[in-house]
Ligand SMILES: [Fe+2]
Ligand SMILES: [Fe+2]
């Protein structure tokens with residue numbers, strides 16, 4: 382249903398978002414964006430529908446990130462060290478997690494982003510990214526680090542402090558890129574390199590309920606940042622700005638393979654493959670039977686039929702994911 386080429390998708394993304402970005406596009410004088418902005422108008426969605434699309438994107442981005450880790454565990458890539466849970470390689474299950482992860486990102490999240498008009502001009506995308514990094518750098522991770530220290534979760538405090546510093550560097554790189562994009566002065570910085578963290582099956586390494594809750598918020602934030610930057614990178618590539626595409630892709634890699642993964646270790650997000658399948662089944666069933674049908678009903682009620690259709694179709698996809706995972710689990714018994 383949502384299978385379409387990246388190019389077609391991006392064209393529709395631009396079309397949907399162009400009107401809301403028109404002022405920015407004109408201010409920064411990016412001819413391609415300007416033309417798109419003048420050509421199309423974004424359909425207005427109700428605030429409630431936009432909020433539900435935003436929740437959907439968060440969930441889809443998170444599912445993509447988690448399934449990547451579950452795939453690695455099933456592949457037997459994540460080395461089980463002393464004191465960790467031990468699992469045996471399950472390559473077919475790894476493949477199932479990877480394929481499902483692609484659907485969550487390339488179809489579900491992309492479709493929700495297109496409806497919500499998340500992607501704008503390169504300049505608008507950079508501004509959005511700078512805002513997100515600023516919040517994480519100045520507010521979120523500092524608060525989380527302070528809380529973890531108070532509650533004696535020192536490992537978490539250390540990780541949050543390190544990530545806060547990374548986000549500050551991301552913001553600086555994006556600011557430099559924004560100057561280059563809008564004024565032509567200077568160059569787009571080279572992309573950061575991710576220090577890839579492997580996430581073996583293991584138990585949570587934090588004690589306080591508050592640290593656990595903050596870790597969960599942070600994990601969702603990192604997954605969403607990764608997904609957003611992936612969309613922004615595709616947009617930059619489409620406009621011919623390869624250096625900006627690389628900067629977004631490199632930063633997306635840090636959010637996923639370093640920040641999300643580092644937090645996943647502390648949260649004990651990965652279990653044995655059987656446990657991971659059970660976790661996935663529960664999540665997919667909730668989306669299929671409660672979350673997306675509820676969103677669809679609401680979108681229909683407020684008069685957003687395109688969004689309602691998306692929520693209904695996605696609910697059907699999630700039901701298929703749940704049965705595929707259930708089948709895989711049955712075969713492991
Ligand atoms: Fe999904
Ligand atoms: Fe970042």
Ligand SMILES: [Fe+2]
Nearest residue numbers: 603606636640
């Ligand atoms: Fe991050």
Ligand SMILES: [Fe+2]
Nearest residue numbers: 485665699702
């Ligand atoms: Fe799913």
